[in-house]
Amino acid sequence: MSFKIVILGSGTGSNAKAILEAEKIGELGKAETLALLSDNKGAPILDLASQYEKKCHGIYCNPLKAKLSHTERDSFINQVKYYNPNLIILAGFMKILDSTFINAFNGHIINLHPSLLPSFPGKDSIQKAFEFGARLTGCTVHWVTPELDAGPIIDQIAVNIEPEDSINSLTEKVHRAEHSLLPTVIKKISLGEILMP
Ligand code: GRF
Numbered sequence: 001m002s003f004k005i006v007i008l009g010s011g012t013g014s015n016a017k018a019i020l021e022a023e024k025i026g027e028l029g030k031a032e033t034l035a036l037l038s039d040n041k042g043a044p045i046l047d048l049a050s051q052y053e054k055k056c057h058g059i060y061c062n063p064l065k066a067k068l069s070h071t072e073r074d075s076f077i078n079q080v081k082y083y084n085p086n087l088i089i090l091a092g093f094m095k096i097l098d099s100t101f102i103n104a105f106n107g108h109i110i111n112l113h114p115s116l117l118p119s120f121p122g123k124d125s126i127q128k129a130f131e132f133g134a135r136l137t138g139c140t141v142h143w144v145t146p147e148l149d150a151g152p153i154i155d156q157i158a159v160n161i162e163p164e165d166s167i168n169s170l171t172e173k174v175h176r177a178e179h180s181l182l183p184t185v186i187k188k189i190s191l192g193e194i195l196m197p
Pocket of ligand 1: 009010011012013014015016045091092093112113114178
């Protein structure tokens with residue numbers, strides 16, 4: 001039986017692409033992506049749907065607000081529930097989800113964050129680590145809780161910040177690590193090697 005996942009993202013979708021590629025080559029365990037959803041109707045992540053023969057939905061949300069309105073949140077809950085997923089993946093989803101959303105899916109939601117949490121939560125984490133002069137950063141996958149970027153950590157990959165790194169080279173290194181970490185975590189959860197909360 002397949003382990004159904006739905007991906008939520010707001011932007012480029014390079015991590016969604018990494019998941020879909022892993023699935024295509026049989027490297028996503030039992031996980032099967034059913035749909036891609038975005039709060040940004042013009043987001044490139046939605047273009048991946050036709051390429052990988054998946055469903056997609058762009059739900060209009062106020063781009064100026066970090067949180068979803070109750071109506072926006074309920075639209076997301078309904079759309080996601082339609083697919084009855086085992087797990088929801090936040091891959092560059094830029095809206096903060098409240099406890100109503102999280103409880104609607106029993107907390108079976110994971111988020112990818114571009115730093116070694118608990119360091120550098122919130123926005124612009126790669127830049128913050130670089131400007132702070134950290135020698136080590138990386139990426140984290142964690143369970144989603146109502147507190148931003150603070151849920152239990154599932155797994156991380158560390159990335160060294162070398163003296164010759166620029167913000168661009170560091171960004172590239174962190175993204176490369178993310179593209180490996182997220183599909184691996186999804187695979188392990190789908191196979192029961194990582195237990196759901
Ligand atoms: C990633 O760096 C992720 O950690 C952060 O947003 C970015 C999304 O990139 N939450 P993409 O849309 O997957 O290319």
